[in-house]
Amino acid sequence: xxxxxxxxxRTRRPDGPCLVVDLDVVRDNYLGxxxxxxxxxxxxxxxxxxxxxxxxLLEELGSNFDCASVVEIDQVLATGASPQRISFxxxxxxxxxxxxxxxxxxxxxxxxxxxxxxxxxRAAPGARVFCRILCDxxxxxWPLSRKFGCEPSMALDVLSHARLAGLTPYGISFHVGSQxxxxxxxxxxLAVSAEIFRTLAERGIELKMVNLGGGFAAKYLKDIPSAExxxxxxxxxxxxxxxxxxxxxxxEPGRGMVGGAGVIKAEVVLISTKSAAEETRWVYLDIxxxxxxxxxxxxxxRYPIRTPRDGDQATPCILAGPTCDSADVLYExxxxxxPISLEIGDEILIEGTGAYTTTYSSAGFNGFPxxxxxxx
Numbered sequence: 026x027x028x029x030x031x032x033x034x035r036t037r038r039p040d041g042p043c044l045v046v047d048l049d050v051v052r053d054n055y056l057g058x059x060x061x062x063x064x065x066x067x068x069x070x071x072x073x074x075x076x077x078x079x080x081x082l083l084e085e086l087g088s089n090f091d092c093a094s095v096v097e098i099d100q101v102l103a104t105g106a107s108p109q110r111i112s113f114x115x116x117x118x119x120x121x122x123x124x125x126x127x128x129x130x131x132x133x134x135x136x137x138x139x140x141x142x143x144x145x146x147r148a149a150p151g152a153r154v155f156c157r158i159l160c161d162x163x164x165x166x167w168p169l170s171r172k173f174g175c176e177p178s179m180a181l182d183v184l185s186h187a188r189l190a191g192l193t194p195y196g197i198s199f200h201v202g203s204q205x206x207x208x209x210x211x212x213x214x215l216a217v218s219a220e221i222f223r224t225l226a227e228r229g230i231e232l233k234m235v236n237l238g239g240g241f242a243a244k245y246l247k248d249i250p251s252a253e254x255x256x257x258x259x260x261x262x263x264x265x266x267x268x269x270x271x272x273x274x275x276x277e278p279g280r281g282m283v284g285g286a287g288v289i290k291a292e293v294v295l296i297s298t299k300s301a302a303e304e305t306r307w308v309y310l311d312i313x314x315x316x317x318x319x320x321x322x323x324x325x326x327r328y329p330i331r332t333p334r335d336g337d338q339a340t341p342c343i344l345a346g347p348t349c350d351s352a353d354v355l356y357e358x359x360x361x362x363x364p365i366s367l368e369i370g371d372e373i374l375i376e377g378t379g380a381y382t383t384t385y386s387s388a389g390f391n392g393f394p395x396x397x398x399x400x401x
Contacts, residue, residue, distance in 0.1 A: 026331070026376055030288050033401050034374075042291045042312035043397035046074070046379050048082050050286035054252075055086050058241075058278060061256030065274040068112055070239055071097040073279030073380040074287070078400035080104050083282075091277040095122045098131060108132075112236075114198075114277065116141060116157055116173050124148035135198060135236075137175045139186050146190035153195035154187050155236055156180040158221070160199050160214050163207070174199065177217050181224055188230055196234030196272065197221055203280060204326065205240035206249055208258035212265075219266035234273040235263070241276070243284025245377050246327050252281075280380040287379025289317070289396075293371045294347055305360055306342045308367065313346010313353040317382035317396040318375075321355040329376040330361065337364040348391045 027047045034045065058067050068091040069083050075097060083090070084104040091114040092098045101111055108130030113123070116137040123134065127149035134145050137157045145154055159174040175183065184194040197218045201210035215235070222232050237259060242249040250258075263271060295309040312318060320326040341360035346353040355361075386396035 026288055026374065029401055033399065034290055037399075039290070039397060039399065041394070041397060042289060042310075042316060043399060044287050044289050044317070044378060044382055046076065046079065046283065046287040046398070046400045048078060048286070048400060050379075051079055051082060051283055052086065054278075054282050054286070055083060055088060057252035058256075058276065058282075061252040062260060062274075062276065065237070065256075065260070065276055068114075068236075068275050068277045069282055070114075070277045070279030071101060072384060074283045074383060075100050076383070076398060076400050077103070079283060089275070091279075095125050098126055098129060102129065112275075114236075118144065120144045120148050127152060133195070136183060136187070137173060137180075139183055142183055142187045142190055142192065146187070146192055150191055151193065153193045154184075155196040155198050155234060156183045156187075156194075157198045157200070157236075158214070158217060160201050160210070163202075163210065177221055180221055181228075184221075184225060184230060184232070185228060194225070194230050194232060196232050196236060198236030198238060200238035200277075201240045203240060204242045204245075206242050206247065208250055208255055210240070211237060211259045212262040215259075215262045215266045222267070222270075222272070232272065234275065237274055237276045239277045239279050239281070241278045241281025243280045243377050243380060246329055282380075284377050284380040287377070287382070289375040289378040289382065291373050291375060293367060293369050293373065296367065296369055304340070306340060306363075307345060308342045308361075308363060309345050309347060310355075310373070311347050312375075312396070313348055313355060315348050315350065315353060315387045315390045316346060316393060317378070317386040318346070318355060319385040320381055324356055324358050327356065327359075327361075328378060330363070331374040331376065332364055332367055333371055333373075334364040334366045337366040339363055340365050342367075348393065350391070 030045045068089040070091045081104045084106045089110040090101045093115040112133045114135045116135045132152045136154045157174040187194045199214040291310045291312045339362040342363045343357045344355040383398045
């Protein structure tokens, strides 16, 4: 929460739920990463929040960009960034999208299978590829599934095949899980990456780069490592596992870049109970999972919530959204303590919502409009 956001909400009084992002926080976060890891290039994960103002600021600061689609590539190029500052980091790409990205000048592509290598070889001959390996995601508040990446033993075959297909086997990537507060997670992944480097070197394939991925946490209800702590521990692990042959390194912060820069303003629509004897109250907001708060699935991400009645006696509440969908419940397994004095019509502020909210917001489920966004 920043004074600039509070002042914007006081003076503009936007109607309906909305996200407000403070660019000063984004700038500070970017500079924090570059100070903490000066020899590592930042590739902002555009999917976290592709607002044009955010992309333009990061382009001006010198950031690179991790893109998941041709649309995101176009959005980045619109800022004036060169295609050499873009990685097509999605391992699941249509061949025509690979060809389009290549025609725009992008030549760095993620893969995790031989079939994907073959698509890149046909559509982007000579391009650089890096292979994503699986991580267990232990310690992350939002662990990732096995959808992306392959076993390290398969990565050897994938990159060997890439060379035979005329591509440049460039490196290894991994993702230790979103909202990863355990910096040791990178140590485990780097140990595996270094072994892949050594094995491929024996085959005559000299990899150049380790993509350290994302996972850098935003501040919610729990304490998180500082950028300096991430940098010290991660680069210490790089030196420990690679010795004197330090590879090029890149990071892909998304949540850690913009999560703490945003606040959602919402309104209490209804407060009720399910029986006369029940003490736990249901608090319904004008925003829910389908309005941008999809990361409350399984209650993985617990956002800080500020009300105008903070300090009053609190009681456990189940939070839910406004839609006619029974899945639109935010916090039920672990009810959220909110003031007993909270009333229908009160405005609340949901902090730490700068990432993965506008992009998760539905286009009009139940007739509710997409989440409004303001960047200041």
